Amino acid sequence: MVPHLTTALTGPLLDLEQHMLDAQPRIEQWLRAKWQEHDAPFYASVDLRNAGFKLAPVDTNLFPGGFNNLNPDFMPLCVQATMSAVEKVCPVAQRFLLIPENHTRNTFYLQNVATLAGILRHAGLSVRIGSLLPEITGPTVMDLPGGQSLTLEPVRREGDKLRLDGFEPCAVLLNNDLSAGIPELLKGLKQPVIPPLHAGWATRRKTHHFSAYDQVAAEFSSIIHMDPWLINPFFDDCHEINFQERNGEECLAAKVDELLQDIREKYREYGVKNAPFVIVKADAGTYGMGVMTVKDASEVRGLNHKQRNKMSVIKEGQQVSEVIIQEGVYTFESINEAVAEPVVYMMDHFVVGGFYRVHTGRGQDENLNAPGMHFVPLAFDTSCSLPDYAAGPDTPPNRFYAYGVVARLALLAAAIELENAAR
Amino acid sequence: MVPHLTTALTGPLLDLEQHMLDAQPRIEQWLRAKWQEHDAPFYASVDLRNAGFKLAPVDTNLFPGGFNNLNPDFMPLCVQATMSAVEKVCPVAQRFLLIPENHTRNTFYLQNVATLAGILRHAGLSVRIGSLLPEITGPTVMDLPGGQSLTLEPVRREGDKLRLDGFEPCAVLLNNDLSAGIPELLKGLKQPVIPPLHAGWATRRKTHHFSAYDQVAAEFSSIIHMDPWLINPFFDDCHEINFQERNGEECLAAKVDELLQDIREKYREYGVKNAPFVIVKADAGTYGMGVMTVKDASEVRGLNHKQRNKMSVIKEGQQVSEVIIQEGVYTFESINEAVAEPVVYMMDHFVVGGFYRVHTGRGQDENLNAPGMHFVPLAFDTSCSLPDYAAGPDTPPNRFYAYGVVARLALLAAAIELENAAR
Numbered sequence: 001m002v003p004h005l006t007t008a009l010t011g012p013l014l015d016l017e018q019h020m021l022d023a024q025p026r027i028e029q030w031l032r033a034k035w036q037e038h039d040a041p042f043y044a045s046v047d048l049r050n051a052g053f054k055l056a057p058v059d060t061n062l063f064p065g066g067f068n069n070l071n072p073d074f075m076p077l078c079v080q081a082t083m084s085a086v087e088k089v090c091p092v093a094q095r096f097l098l099i100p101e102n103h104t105r106n107t108f109y110l111q112n113v114a115t116l117a118g119i120l121r122h123a124g125l126s127v128r129i130g131s132l133l134p135e136i137t138g139p140t141v142m143d144l145p146g147g148q149s150l151t152l153e154p155v156r157r158e159g160d161k162l163r164l165d166g167f168e169p170c171a172v173l174l175n176n177d178l179s180a181g182i183p184e185l186l187k188g189l190k191q192p193v194i195p196p197l198h199a200g201w202a203t204r205r206k207t208h209h210f211s212a213y214d215q216v217a218a219e220f221s222s223i224i225h226m227d228p229w230l231i232n233p234f235f236d237d238c239h240e241i242n243f244q245e246r247n248g249e250e251c252l253a254a255k256v257d258e259l260l261q262d263i264r265e266k267y268r269e270y271g272v273k274n275a276p277f278v279i280v281k282a283d284a285g286t287y288g289m290g291v292m293t294v295k296d297a298s299e300v301r302g303l304n305h306k307q308r309n310k311m312s313v314i315k316e317g318q319q320v321s322e323v324i325i326q327e328g329v330y331t332f333e334s335i336n337e338a339v340a341e342p343v344v345y346m347m348d349h350f351v352v353g354g355f356y357r358v359h360t361g362r363g364q365d366e367n368l369n370a371p372g373m374h375f376v377p378l379a380f381d382t383s384c385s386l387p388d389y390a391a392g393p394d395t396p397p398n399r400f401y402a403y404g405v406v407a408r409l410a411l412l413a414a415a416i417e418l419e420n421a422a423r
Numbered sequence: 424m425v426p427h428l429t430t431a432l433t434g435p436l437l438d439l440e441q442h443m444l445d446a447q448p449r450i451e452q453w454l455r456a457k458w459q460e461h462d463a464p465f466y467a468s469v470d471l472r473n474a475g476f477k478l479a480p481v482d483t484n485l486f487p488g489g490f491n492n493l494n495p496d497f498m499p500l501c502v503q504a505t506m507s508a509v510e511k512v513c514p515v516a517q518r519f520l521l522i523p524e525n526h527t528r529n530t531f532y533l534q535n536v537a538t539l540a541g542i543l544r545h546a547g548l549s550v551r552i553g554s555l556l557p558e559i560t561g562p563t564v565m566d567l568p569g570g571q572s573l574t575l576e577p578v579r580r581e582g583d584k585l586r587l588d589g590f591e592p593c594a595v596l597l598n599n600d601l602s603a604g605i606p607e608l609l610k611g612l613k614q615p616v617i618p619p620l621h622a623g624w625a626t627r628r629k630t631h632h633f634s635a636y637d638q639v640a641a642e643f644s645s646i647i648h649m650d651p652w653l654i655n656p657f658f659d660d661c662h663e664i665n666f667q668e669r670n671g672e673e674c675l676a677a678k679v680d681e682l683l684q685d686i687r688e689k690y691r692e693y694g695v696k697n698a699p700f701v702i703v704k705a706d707a708g709t710y711g712m713g714v715m716t717v718k719d720a721s722e723v724r725g726l727n728h729k730q731r732n733k734m735s736v737i738k739e740g741q742q743v744s745e746v747i748i749q750e751g752v753y754t755f756e757s758i759n760e761a762v763a764e765p766v767v768y769m770m771d772h773f774v775v776g777g778f779y780r781v782h783t784g785r786g787q788d789e790n791l792n793a794p795g796m797h798f799v800p801l802a803f804d805t806s807c808s809l810p811d812y813a814a815g816p817d818t819p820p821n822r823f824y825a826y827g828v829v830a831r832l833a834l835l836a837a838a839i840e841l842e843n844a845a846r
Contacts, residue, residue, distance in 0.1 A: 024544075024547050025517045025518070025547050025548055025549045026517065027547065028506070028546065028547020028548070029515065029516070029517040029547065031547075032506075032509065032510055032514045032515075032547075033514065033515065035510070036510075036514055073496065074499065075806075075809060076497065076500055076806035076808050076809060077499055077500060077503060079806075079808045079809065080500060080503055080504065080773050080808065081503065083451070083455075083773070084507060086455065087455055087458070087459075091455045091456065091459055092452065092455075092456065093452070094448045094449065094452040095448070121447075121812070122808055122809055122810070123451065123808075124447050124448050124450065124451020124452065124454075124455075125448055125451070126448045350503050350506070383498075383499035383502075385499050385502045385503065385545055385546075386498060386499060386502065386545055387545070389544070
């Protein structure tokens with residue numbers, strides 16, 4: 001079962017997919033060269049939006065939380081890619097301490113942790129799970145659906161190393177995006193911390209990521225001769241905003257207006273009849289909190305109390321003072337009339353699978369990763385690495401190949417972003 | 424469908440499998456360290472024999488010819504491993520010239536070439552197939568079962584480069600084992616030749632491989648505390664033999680006798696009731712020609728005319744003057760009463776799949792890779808990288824994991840063998 005594109009405007013996308021298929025040797029050679037220059041993150045997931053006329057990343061997660069949603073058939077791919085990632089980052093490691101998010105009541109998330117731990121174990125690592133939660137004071141077994149369980153253990157710091165009872169990890173793997181800031185416990189560790197602390201939302205900014213993506217998309221587009229806009233959403237930032245005190249509203253409105261005009265121009269060029277929209281979201285945010293869809297600059301001027309509240313606080317109660325204004329990309333993929341948004345998973349620089357977030361109650365111009373949003377995951381049916389040259393674009397293996405290419409461009413942007421942040 | 428072990432002597436093997444499962448993190452860490460020191464061959468297949476009490480490699484092929492026999496579900500694994508191999512060997516390459524064996528009438532082999540070319544293409548390479556056959560004077564389309572076809576083209580040398588009409592390859596991938604010697608055409612090329620020419624049977628010797636395997640098996644066995652004999656067949660060589668003129672017969676008989684005694688001692692130690700046997704085969708041979716099973720030294724003394732002929736000539740009419748005498752390992756795996764021998768496929772240092780050679784008309788002590796031997800391939804059902812920790816040894820994922828470990832040990836031996844040969 002694969003979602004269908006429900007737009008008449010598939011022309012440019014089919015061109016784009018065909019283009020990517022035709023240019024595959026050039027694309028893969030270019031990517032190979034890039035991965036000689038840049039180190040891929042250990043793992044990542046990329047949210048894509050497929051508008052038919054445009055296929056673009058809208059978010060790159062360096063602490064992916066949906067491994068349980070991948071097609072189990074692709075577990076061997078995950079294991080192989082993990083072996084490759086471990087070789088690069090910490091070849092001598094034998095024991096991994098996995099530090100998850102503090103969502104102990106989110107069964108879906110815990111299943112992700114269990115799946116991820118399973119992948120790491122199959123790649124030949126001893127894995128135990130250390131919780132940052134103060135209430136975890138001893139080994140705590142969490143029961144999961146299907147008879148599985150997960151044991152969380154309290155993390156202890158001894159000198160400049162983390163450990164659990166009877167377990168001295170060689171490396172620390174974070175599956176916690178550090179939205180609440182970098183805990184003291186994790187600072188200045190002697191063990192390798194993967195991804196590095198500066199990959200967390202305590203320091204990361206979406207605008208830095210998309211600046212790097214601008215470069216990547218421009219270079220990539222030049223080698224396969226296409227308009228980078230077809231894979232790249234416009235964006236701008238607003239870095240001194242206070243929704244509660246209504247500071248910076250005018251600046252935001254002006255930039256929203258400018259961006260909407262830029263999009264309108266592009267829509268005109270490609271004959272897109274839909275209304276342009278932008279997404280305003282926290283620059284350091286995640287988890288779909290503090291996000292709004294805007295079709296007219298006036299909408300950000302007269303925010304009511306509830307809207308202001310919604311925009312000003314994100315995960316872990318962090319205040320929002322910096323936002324990214326991102327070109328909204330319509331999602332024109334749907335399955336049984338529900339909107340479907342692809343998410344691509346990568347380990348090292350390999351695409352290991354993906355799934356669709358399928359949501360019935362949302363519009364084509366809304367964010368599908370929002371609180372209370374209980375999407376149904378639909379695992380990709382086939383791999384992203386087996387395009388069918390004999391078939392046309394728009395067949396699943398070819399669409400998935402295009403997804404894999406765009407996701408890897410976002411991954412490359414993340415690699416460059418992390419390098420810049422480490423300077 | 425998975426073959427069953429038909430021996431009561433599974434004790435030591437189940438111990439071995441359980442041992443490998445328990446020691447997985449240590450094994451994988453050790454292998455990771457080894458692959459930092461040694462470069463894995465681009466690809467390889469390893470023939471294993473599973474005697475229940477012993478699991479050992481008996482042949483390592485550096486020009487594997489059965490990609491068509493792998494489970495199609497594992498194609499993404501092959502593609503991912505190929506990407507990794509290309510990155511290491513020739514990251515800038517975009518166009519590969521694939522040079523196959525000269526078996527244009529062997530449809531099974533041609534299907535292998537087609538599958539291999541497909542894997543390379545999916546990994547993002549432009550691939551064309553160049554034949555060394557003089558009768559291929561222009562593009563020649565070979566029809567394959569299932570409506571597939573393969574185009575062979577004549578290879579031309581220009582200066583120190585190979586090319587086809589309208590195609591300048593960046594690298595040359597050999598799927599031809601050079602049994603007939605190294606063609607002038609391939610000597611001193613500027614393009615990378617993969618695997619290197621010295622991996623061909625023109626220079627390769629089985630005894631060199633198994634000497635390297637001796638070291639690898641000894642070190643591996645010491646880290647997981649077991650008797651290396653359980654994964655390593657004894658062997659010896661005889662390097663001045665002429666079957667036609669009956670020279671060296673006595674030397675051969677004496678060494679056969681010695682080896683049989685060594686095996687008998689080990690059989691006694693482990694309580695194995697079967698009769699020991701050795702395999703005498705060409706040291707530079709392949710393709711199952713020039714192979715005999717010997718249970719008593721007297722058998723190599725009184726060879727009749729037909730036997731002498733059989734032993735003295737191998738593939739491409741090469742004369743045999745050097746033989747390896749290898750401990751025979753019983754194959755106690757069978758399916759529907761047919762003997763089954765596992766073959767494990769690797770690309771770079773990753774296990775990408777495997778299959779069983781299933782043959783009804785052969786005994787447990789015979790070579791299953793012999794001329795006229797029409798085995799039925801039975802693809803491995805599951806991957807070799809997903810052992811099931813909750814299940815016991817002898818369940819397929821755990822048996823396949825053990826296969827993958829032993830095959831990678833043979834691969835490591837091949838890496839060391841090639842390094843030594845390059846000196």
